[in-house]
Amino acid sequence: MPKKRSGGGLSPTQQAAKFLGVSVLSGAVLAGIALPAVGALGLAAKGSVESFDELPANLKTPPLSQRTTILDAEGGTIAQVYSRDRTVVGLKDISPYLQKAIVAIEDSRFYEHGAVDMKGVLRAVNKNARSGGVSQGASTLTQQYVKNVFVEEAGDDPTKVAQATQQTIGRKIRELKFAIQVEEELGKKKILENYLNITFFGQQAYGVEAAAQRYFSKPAKDLSLPESALLAGIVQSPTRYDPINDEAEAVKRRNTVLQRMAEVGDISPAEADKAQKAPLELKVSRPKNGCITAVKGAGFFCDYVRQVFLTDPVFGKTRKARAKVWNQGGLTIRTTLDPQAQESVQSSLKNHVNKNDSVAAAITLVEPGTGKVLGMGQSKPYGYGNNETEINYSVDHSAGGSNYGFPTGSTFKPFVAAAALEQGRPPTQEYSSPYEMPYPDPVQTCSGKPWVNTDGETVPNEDKSEVGPYRLNEAMAKSVNTYFVQMVADIGLCPVVKLTDALHVVQGSGDKLPEVPAVSLGSLGVSPLTMASAYAAFASRGMYCTPIAIESISQKVGERQKSLDVPKSTCSRAMSEKTADTVSTLLQGVVDSGTGQQAGLQDRANAGKTGTTDERKNAWFVGYTPNLSGAVWVGSATQQVKMVDISIGGTYHPKVYGGSVPGPIWRDAMTNALVGKPAGSFNLVDIPDPDKDKEKEREKERDKDKDRDKGRDDGRNGDEGFIGGLIDGGTENGGNNGDGGPTFPGNVIQGQGNGGNNGNGPGGRRG
CATH class of the missing domain: 3.40.710.10 (DD-peptidase/beta-lactamase superfamily)
Known part of the structure; x- marks a missing residue:
């Protein structure tokens, strides 16, 4: 909770006078903080005081923008994105050396004065008056913090940034009034902490934690004396004192900071001398910002997550409101991306399509029954160089696809x-x-x-x-x-x-x-994500689930964590179970004996359909198992390449079919994505086949004819056995009743054949 204001009923002007240590707050004094004169701008002293009184009493401090971390379903980092690379930390996590260095060089009397350092103001007024211009400012650390709040609030709006930093009496008056408020409410330690977290240190690093990581690849709490002095020196001019681009100038500035620390008693002269002789020893960590840094080829999925955030009303009523939350950052986004499935997607693409081929391929994998997007990738990497693209071929135009889908x-x-x-x-x-x-x-x-x-x-x-x-x-x-x-x-x-x-x-x-x-x-043009999600309804026996990419989001605001609502998949019945099961039966036939045989999986139930469009400009395979649905598209994003007499992935194809290129890509992506996962089975439907039924009837008739022929043969054999038995005990079998001879019990003397009783009676002596 902020401290209770202790103005004691004083007006803002009287409070300002109290902090300044003067009886009257004059426009001339205010102007002297950063300007040579008031009259030059046509602003009278009286007017300055009235403007001061009319300013709102409370400084609205926006949450500091921080980096956002996007995670896969298992908690692994996919990428970090930010408008400003910042990680907010407390004073306990900032090196004491750095705390002392920033105070020494920026505002050595920070702990002695109020919101405004009157000695500094008078010194600046005197020097600026002599120079006839603005040669010296007199902003305290508190005032600098207030100015940075204005800059933070301006965001990326160049007009607002200019207004927040312009050298005018109006801005200085605002700074002063809010500095008074901040001093009363926060206290010195909190102001220093806030200042160190909001300040820009160059090289896209905002705040000391990001700066420590950028220049030395270590946390701010572990910074040494020379390292702390270097960072403290950068603040005055991040471009001029950039140690990466101008080491000599940065070292010179660092040594100035060390000297100042010795002068104010923060360190001894011996410590300062030793630190000044220390080599710079940078260990630079280059900024890793945005989906271009995503691991496992998940740049397109990362961008899809960003687009979902910016377009879904659950994150804000307007796109502007949603963008504000996204740019503020501090988000930890747990997504649905399955690392095993994603790795399988990228491996299959790499094995079948080269990034410099004249065509590209895209894969999207979706879980039936949940709508979770488990994998998403393309043969051309996410980026802006040769044979790279930032266009996501897997999604609709509204979700980041510059194309409008592809004919299916x-x-x-x-x-x-x-x-x-x-x-x-x-x-x-x-x-x-x-x-x-x-x-x-x-x-x-x-x-x-x-x-x-x-x-x-x-x-x-x-x-x-x-x-x-x-x-x-x-x-x-x-x-x-x-x-x-x-x-x-x-x-x-x-x-x-x-x-x-x-x-x-x-x-x-x-x-x-x-x-x-x-x-x-x-x-007509449809996206792979749309197709994979629709086919997933066949796998889930008619239940369609809207695709989702985000499982949960937490946001760090300052040092506080809060949970955000996220969009949920909505499942509804799109068709009857019988219809879905019948389609699965039909599509299983496609991979078993139809155009999709090259896509068939060997160890689990699978079904799918091939697709090839006019002039072979697009080829597809969309299929599924009971627990995974996937769509593969191959073609040219510009729809200009006819896939005839073409080499893809180093393999020549006289003509490309949905089964010949997309099919094997789908097969390999699905196979490895499903390793260790339950196989499951479809609820197949017995589809009558009249032709097969007629063939079965014909087969039955043929079997009956064979039985009759066999009976006649047996009958003839029986006759021969009967006659033979009379003579010398023949060895033949008796015949069937009514089919070629009388029934008779074998040899009347000493037969070795079987009796004729229905063709099976035992032979032997009569009676």
């Missing part, structure tokens, strides 16, 4: 199938599925105004051999375009749109999908 190709077809199943179409649904056909019309829409193929657009299959009729399971496995166009024409576009709405499948721009038949073939 045939990976959209499972949504059409699910919509049809929800409408009651059987999984055995059959369509003629010619090799090529016009888009059928009219097609019903949600608006009631049918879509009509006014331009006569046509759609072909991938291969001329793909000619129907096909049923759903075969059409999905072979990815037959005309089948799904006919399916959309059958059920209408509205069921598809409603299902994709339930799965939150939107374009990368955030716009809803339009009601056009081409949507069934994945003609």
Whole structure:
């Protein structure tokens, strides 16, 4: 709690006079603090006093901005981000040498005077008057602290920063009044602590802790005398006395500080002399700020976390309010990123795609049933150099993706199938599925105004051999375009749109999908995160969960910790369990015997779908196991590269398919991400196959024919056994009743064959 003000009923002007030790607070004295005269600015002494009285009584001190640490799900550091690199510490964690050094060089009478050092003011007035300009200031440590509060409050606004630092009487009056308040409420030790935490020490370091780490790679409490003197000397001019860029000037300034410490009795002359001779011995730690420093290739995920914070209303009503909290920092953000999954993502990308390839690849992994984003990576590293990018290909434009998603190709077809199943179409649904056909019309829409193929657009299959009729399971496995166009024409576009709405499948721009038949073939741009989250609903038996990247956030304000609310995943039923299970059964067929065989996992249940767009500008594989869903996109961010006669990751491809490049990337990323995780199983559905059923019937008839043929043969053998037995005890078996001979008990004399009783009676002597 702040100390009770002890003004004793005095007016602000009288309090100021008390601190100054004068009976009247004149504008001339105030001006003399930093300006040669008042009249030059047209401000009378009387006006200065009135302005002083009218100022608000309380200094609003904003929380000091600090670095934010982003952690993975296991508590490992992903990256540190900050607008100002600062870690607030108490006096007990600051070297006594540094505390004495900063007081000695900046305000040696700090513990003797009030908010304003009258001797210093008079000295400055006298010198400035003689020079005709502002050659010397007289700000106390308290006044400097107040000025730094104004600068901190200004943030990155250049206009506000200029106002906070400009050399005007108005600013000096404000500084003075607030300095009086601060002296009364905080006391000397707290003012010194605050000053050391707020002050800029150059090289992006704010506060002594960040400065100690920057220049000497050690905490502030461990600074030696020479090191403390160096940091104290930087404060007056961080650029001029920067030891990294001008060692000689920095050493000269350090030695000045040491000399001053000896003069005021903080150290002995011998100690000062020894410290002045000490080498500089910097051990610089370069600033590691921002997502570009993220480990395990998690720069894009780090940026996604930042974007979530800046766009989600849970962190503030407006973007400006959210940005203020983010820039203030001091946050510890525990995310959903699974280090094992992330490492697997990066390993798979590195093994399959080179960063200097003409195309890129992006992977996003999501946990079904929770929406947790477990992995996110790209083949081109996060950065601003050659073959690097700050564009996150995995997310929508609003979340940091400069692109608006990518056409998904045939990976959209499972949504059409699910919509049809929800409408009651059987999984055995059959369509003629010619090799090529016009888009059928009219097609019903949600608006009631049918879509009509006014331009006569046509759609072909991938291969001329793909000619129907096909049923759903075969059409999905072979990815037959005309089948799904006919399916959309059958059920209408509205069921598809409603299902994709339930799965939150939107374009990368955030716009809803339009009601056009081409949507069934994945003609529109969608992000990998959207696709992975939507497919996760199949894995979780129809439950869709919104993706989340943040588990918890705590914020350090000063030395106090508080928890922040974070967005939660919202789960809702997007389709029936039966529909989801049927789609899983269909998509398991894709990896077992269809276009996705190269993506199939060997040791666990898995399902997925390939996708390749027009001119092979995009290739996809989206798939899942019961406990992990993943989407892989390969293509050019500019959509200019046709993946024909192309080398990717050092492997030549005459034509790229969803199964040939994205499939193996998905397989390897999923395999290692799931090591040590339960395998699980799908709730598969028995999908009738009329062709197989007919084949089974034919097989049964063939088996019956074989039985009849065998009976006839046995009958003939029985006859031979009977005759043979009469003669010399034949060894043949008896025949079946009614099938080639009478039943007779073997050899009447001494037969060795079996009796004919239904083909199995024992031989031997008669009667």
